[in-house]
Amino acid sequence: MTNTIRISVDAMGGDKGPRIAVHGARLFFKERKNVSFIFHGREQDLLPLIDEYPDLKPHCRVVHADVVIEMDDKPSQALRKGRGSSSMWAAVQSVKDGEADVAVSGGNTGALMAMSTFCLRPIEGISRPAIAAIWPTLRTDIIVLDVGATVGGDAKQLCDFSILGAALARALFDQDQPTVGLLNVGTEEMKGHDEVKEAARILGAASGEGFVYHGFVEGDDIGKGTVDVVVTEGFAGNIALKTAEGTARQVGTYIRNALKADIVSMLGALIASQALGALKRKLDPRNINGGVFLGLNGIVIKSHGGTDEIGFKGALGLAYEMARNKVMDKIADGMSRFPTLGTTTAPSATANEANSA
Amino acid sequence: MTNTIRISVDAMGGDKGPRIAVHGARLFFKERKNVSFIFHGREQDLLPLIDEYPDLKPHCRVVHADVVIEMDDKPSQALRKGRGSSSMWAAVQSVKDGEADVAVSGGNTGALMAMSTFCLRPIEGISRPAIAAIWPTLRTDIIVLDVGATVGGDAKQLCDFSILGAALARALFDQDQPTVGLLNVGTEEMKGHDEVKEAARILGAASGEGFVYHGFVEGDDIGKGTVDVVVTEGFAGNIALKTAEGTARQVGTYIRNALKADIVSMLGALIASQALGALKRKLDPRNINGGVFLGLNGIVIKSHGGTDEIGFKGALGLAYEMARNKVMDKIADGMSRFPTLGTTTAPSATANEANSA
Numbered sequence: 001m002t003n004t005i006r007i008s009v010d011a012m013g014g015d016k017g018p019r020i021a022v023h024g025a026r027l028f029f030k031e032r033k034n035v036s037f038i039f040h041g042r043e044q045d046l047l048p049l050i051d052e053y054p055d056l057k058p059h060c061r062v063v064h065a066d067v068v069i070e071m072d073d074k075p076s077q078a079l080r081k082g083r084g085s086s087s088m089w090a091a092v093q094s095v096k097d098g099e100a101d102v103a104v105s106g107g108n109t110g111a112l113m114a115m116s117t118f119c120l121r122p123i124e125g126i127s128r129p130a131i132a133a134i135w136p137t138l139r140t141d142i143i144v145l146d147v148g149a150t151v152g153g154d155a156k157q158l159c160d161f162s163i164l165g166a167a168l169a170r171a172l173f174d175q176d177q178p179t180v181g182l183l184n185v186g187t188e189e190m191k192g193h194d195e196v197k198e199a200a201r202i203l204g205a206a207s208g209e210g211f212v213y214h215g216f217v218e219g220d221d222i223g224k225g226t227v228d229v230v231v232t233e234g235f236a237g238n239i240a241l242k243t244a245e246g247t248a249r250q251v252g253t254y255i256r257n258a259l260k261a262d263i264v265s266m267l268g269a270l271i272a273s274q275a276l277g278a279l280k281r282k283l284d285p286r287n288i289n290g291g292v293f294l295g296l297n298g299i300v301i302k303s304h305g306g307t308d309e310i311g312f313k314g315a316l317g318l319a320y321e322m323a324r325n326k327v328m329d330k331i332a333d334g335m336s337r338f339p340t341l342g343t344t345t346a347p348s349a350t351a352n353e354a355n356s357a
Numbered sequence: 358m359t360n361t362i363r364i365s366v367d368a369m370g371g372d373k374g375p376r377i378a379v380h381g382a383r384l385f386f387k388e389r390k391n392v393s394f395i396f397h398g399r400e401q402d403l404l405p406l407i408d409e410y411p412d413l414k415p416h417c418r419v420v421h422a423d424v425v426i427e428m429d430d431k432p433s434q435a436l437r438k439g440r441g442s443s444s445m446w447a448a449v450q451s452v453k454d455g456e457a458d459v460a461v462s463g464g465n466t467g468a469l470m471a472m473s474t475f476c477l478r479p480i481e482g483i484s485r486p487a488i489a490a491i492w493p494t495l496r497t498d499i500i501v502l503d504v505g506a507t508v509g510g511d512a513k514q515l516c517d518f519s520i521l522g523a524a525l526a527r528a529l530f531d532q533d534q535p536t537v538g539l540l541n542v543g544t545e546e547m548k549g550h551d552e553v554k555e556a557a558r559i560l561g562a563a564s565g566e567g568f569v570y571h572g573f574v575e576g577d578d579i580g581k582g583t584v585d586v587v588v589t590e591g592f593a594g595n596i597a598l599k600t601a602e603g604t605a606r607q608v609g610t611y612i613r614n615a616l617k618a619d620i621v622s623m624l625g626a627l628i629a630s631q632a633l634g635a636l637k638r639k640l641d642p643r644n645i646n647g648g649v650f651l652g653l654n655g656i657v658i659k660s661h662g663g664t665d666e667i668g669f670k671g672a673l674g675l676a677y678e679m680a681r682n683k684v685m686d687k688i689a690d691g692m693s694r695f696p697t698l699g700t701t702t703a704p705s706a707t708a709n710e711a712n713s714a
Contacts, residue, residue, distance in 0.1 A: 074547070138607050148542055151550050185505055185595040190431070193508050193592065219599025223607035235550065236596045238542040239589075242576025243597040247604040250495050250580035251640065255612065258629075258636040265632035272616060272625025279615040283608065 004034045005323045006101050007316060008094035011041035012068040012087040014106025015306050018042075021106070022049040024312030026056045028320070035320060038094055040065050040087040065090045071108045071305055078111030079118060088112060092119045095298040101323035104290075104315050106303040113149055113293060113302075120296040125335055126160045128153075129295035130234070131302065132168055133241055134318065136282075139225030143168050146234040147241045147291065153233030155198035158182065162203055163334045164294040165229035166211035170334075171325035177210070178228035181217035183236060191216065195233075202339075209337040252283055290315040292322065299327060361391045362680045363458050364673060365451035368398035369425040369444040371463025371669070372662050375399075378463070379406040381669030383413045385677070392677060395451055397422045397444040422447045428465045428662055435468030436475060445469060449476045452655040458680035461647075461672050463660040470506055470650065470659075477653040482692055483517045485510075486652035487591070488659065489525055490598055491675065493639075496582030500525050503591040504598045504648065510590030512555035515539065519560055520691045521651040522586035523568035527691075528682035534567070535585035538574035540593060548573065552590075559696075566694040609640055647672040649679065656684060 011021040018041055025037050036059045039046050043064040050060050067086035069078045082089050088107045094100040096119055105112050109131075117129055130146035143165045150157070162180045169178035182200055184192040189200070200216065207213035214227045219240060222230055232240070259269035259276075269276060289311040291302040299322050303315035368378040375398055382394050393416045396403050400421040407417050424443035426435045439446050445464045451457040453476055462469050466488075474486055487503035500522045507514070519537045526535035539557055541549040546557070557573065564570035571584045576597060579587055589597070616626035616633075626633060646668040648659040656679050660672035 074545075138610055151542060183596060185508060185592055188431075219596045219601075220603030220606070222600055223603030232596075235542055236593050239540060239576045239593045239597050240600040243579055243600050244576075244604040246577030246580030247601040248608055249577070251605055251608040253495055254636055254639055258632040258639075261632045261635070265629045268625045268627070268629025268632070270625070271628060272622045275615040275618050275622035275625070278618070279611055282611055282615075 004036050005320050006036050006038070006099065007319050007323075008038045008091045008100030008103040009040065009316075010088045010091035010103070010105035010107055010112075011039040011046055012065070012107070013112075013305070014303065014312070015071060016308065018045050019049055020307070020309050020312050022046065022053070022056075023309035024316060025060070026053045027309055027313040028316040029056050029059065032317075032320060035059070035316075037061070038063055038091075038100055040090040040094070041068075042066065042087075063090055063094075069107050069111045073108060073111055075110040075114035078108070079114050082111070082115070083118070086115075089115050089119065092116050092298070092300060095300070096120055102299045102301065102319040104301045104303055104312075104319045106305050106307065106312065106315070108305065109148070109291070109302055112300065116293050116296055116298075116300045120298040120300070122295055123297055123331065123335070126164070126295040127157050128160070129293055130161050130164055132165060132292040132294050134172070134290065134292075135222060135230075135241075135244075137223055137225030141173070142222070142225055142228050142230065143172075144222060144230040144232070144237060144241065145294065146232065146237045148234045148238035149293070150234045152235065154195050155202060158195065158199035158231055158233065159202050159206075159338070160295065161231045162199075162211065162213075162229065163338055164331060165231055167330040167334045168292060168294060168322075168327055169228045170210070170330050171327040172321055173228065174325075175228060177208070177212050179214045180211045180229045180231060181214040181221065181227035183222075183230050183232035183240070184216035184218065187216045187218060189216075199231075206339050209339070210334045248283055290318040292318070294331070297328075299323065361393050362389075362677050363393050363395070363456065364676050364680075365395045365448045365457030365460040366397065366673075367445045367448035367460070367462035367464055367469075368396040368403055369422070369464070370469075370662070371660065371664065372428060373665065375402050376406055377664070377666050377669050379403065379410070379413075380666035381673060382417070383410045384666055384670040385673040386413050386416065389674075389677060392416065392673075394418070395420055395448075395457055397447040397451070398425075399423065399444075420447055420451075426464050426468045430465060430468055432467040432471035435465070436471050439468070439472070440475070443472075446472050446476065449473050449655070449657060452657070453477055459656045459658065459676040461658045461660055461669075461676045463662050463664065463669065463672070465662065466505070466648070466659055469657065473650050473653055473655075473657045477655040477657070479652055480654055480688065480692070483521070483652040484514050485517070486650055487518050487521060489522060489649040489651050491529070491647065491649075492579060492587075492598075492601075494580055494582030498530070499579070499582055499585050499587065500529075501579060501587040501589070501594060501598065502651065503589065503594045505591045505595035506650070507591045509592065511552050512559060515552060515556035515588055515590065516559050516563075516695070517652065518588045519556075519568065519570075519586065520695050521688060522588055524687040524691045525649060525651060525679075525684055526585045527567070527687050528684040529678055530585065531682075532585060534565070534569050536571045537568045537586045537588060538571040538578065538584035540579075540587050540589035540597070541573035541575065544573045544575060546573075556588075563696050566696070567691045605640055612636075647675040649675070651688070656680065
């Protein structure tokens with residue numbers, strides 16, 4: 001009854017080689033049967049790996065690609081070297097050609113974004129793609145974008161990101177009118193730079209059309225889960241994401257060190273080991289692995305390069321949900337409902353004001 | 358033998374009234390005798406509070422100020438209403454007049470920054486003030502600035518912040534050549550916007566003159582303590598600070614909830630209570646209370662408005678260290694050693710490039 005979701009996998013991406021990708025796919029397949037995979041990469045590496053999983057094998061196809069994009073290839077280098085011939089490019093191309101519903105790669109982010117943009121092209125009306133992160137909070141998972149696709153962004157881009165993020169929230173969280181907040185240095189109207197103030201004005205006027213505009217939010221509102229979608233440009237978004245990762249790791253280290261401080265603490269930790277295990281799983285970054293490239297004519301998921309098969313399975317799960325819940329349709333719907341931006345903003349004036357601010 | 362450090366206190370700032378300020382001063386006085394206080398605020402409120410502490414009383418002076426700046430007064434409003442007449446203004450004025458070595462206020466940040474800038478004026482050669490945060494990391498405490506004084510910033514400002522932050526590190530951490538990193542979305546040279554790339558070039562050339570330029574750092578480098586001073590403009594810095602606070606609170610809540618999940622976990626937590634108590638103190642934001650206003654002709658410390666007497670004592674401690682270690686002298690020294698910026702940067706060109714980036 002349910003359609004098969006076809007996932008295209010760049011099996012050569014990631015620091016740990018193709019085994020992670022194939023093993024992750026097997027783990028995911030055990031949970032969801034209505035899925036098939038196209039693995040792009042070196043046949044000689046991939047075929048023996050797939051032979052190890054006879055249950056998975058009939059649902060896989062291997063497409064040979066010789067060139068592997070390295071983690072330190074610059075985006076322009078990667079395009080020159082791998083356009084057409086690399087496993088990364090081929091994985092994205094499968095989505096463009098309609099052979100797959102979604103692509104997943106653990107390869108280098110800049111190269112993947114460059115190839116995805118070049119191959120799939122931005123959706124007409126959306127100025128630039130964004131990377132969205134699924135962010136666990138005290139309330140529920142929320143979406144934060146852009147976490148690093150584009151440095152800087154005018155009001156139009158922030159509004160585009162709001163449409164994209166709201167569509168993702170409708171797809172993943174089954175929410176009809178997700179709340180959207182603009183990340184800022186304060187919640188008062190006069191705070192922030194001109195771009196964010198102008199975006200606030202436009203979003204306020206468009207509120208109700210597929211999302212509810214909440215207003216400005218601050219950095220600590222992310223962890224609280226104040227809104228379903230936090231919108232910002234890629235510089236601040238990337239700083240927020242990585243600072244949060246760093247802080248979580250820091251506090252995690254504090255906990256471990258505290259509970260190893262002496263024999264009594266160790267005994268207490270042993271007794272509470274079930275709770276601490278659950279906590280550890282909650283803080284495990286593998287459970288929320290996957291950045292979503294939004295704003296292109298097709299969906300690409302970036303898995304963390306250093307993850308293992310559990311993490312890669314998480315990225316595949318995210319890809320699956322994106323395709324199953326038809327996020328592309330929801331973006332198109334969100335765009336059609338959003339009031340035309342052309343009449344409400346004057347980009348050149350805004351940019352000039354920003355300079356003198 | 359040691360000189361008395363004279364601290365000027367806006368006793369009416371903060372959400373909880375003057376009791377916090379006076380009680381905090383008493384707690385601090387019990388630890389450090391060579392300190393005296395000028396409390397600015399309503400005599401009728403302050404005199405009875407000081408009468409409660411006969412040991413503190415001889416080391417205090419109350420200067421009556423009628424006007425109280427409210428937490429929701431806008432900076433311009435606050436200046437109109439409180440210039441000359443408010444406890445906040447008077448606290449800063451004491452520093453300008455040489456009656457105090459440093460000022461502390463728990464009042465609203467925007468108003469305090471506006472008054473401090475108006476009253477003390479920026480140091481000649483420094484374009485704008487910054488707010489520096491003392492940030493606990495896995496290695497040691499480090500300094501992050503600007504965490505919210507100025508939105509946006511060109512290369513010159515980022516270099517100014519480096520000088521200021523390095524001077525603060527030399528004063529507080531007794532380091533001769535603190536390492537300085539520029540916050541960015543990646544560590545490769547081509548990453549980030551033009552301002553940060555230009556600042557990197559200038560700082561690279563100036564490295565060794567009172568600081569060592571490390572290069573770009575990312576958000577997760579803050580919690581690791583990769584460098585002694587992390588420099589960024591106020592928008593990204595404020596987002597980083599508040600996101601980290603939110604994440605620490607979120608993980609703290611996870612820990613509490615996990616250890617209350619069932620009776621066995623509670624027993625384990627009880628046994629490990631000493632370690633968990635130490636952890637709680639480590640995560641207690643009151644221990645690192647105080648934003649440092651840098652770049653003005655005098656030092657002002659912003660205490661968190663919602664803190665209690667323990668937190669206020671922390672802010673007084675920070676103020677004390679700043680004055681004792683002569684941070685103003687260290688800034689002057691850092692500026693004199695830094696190669697002239699005028700010849701190495703062209704602000705208008707940089708700003709234009711940023712727009713088209």
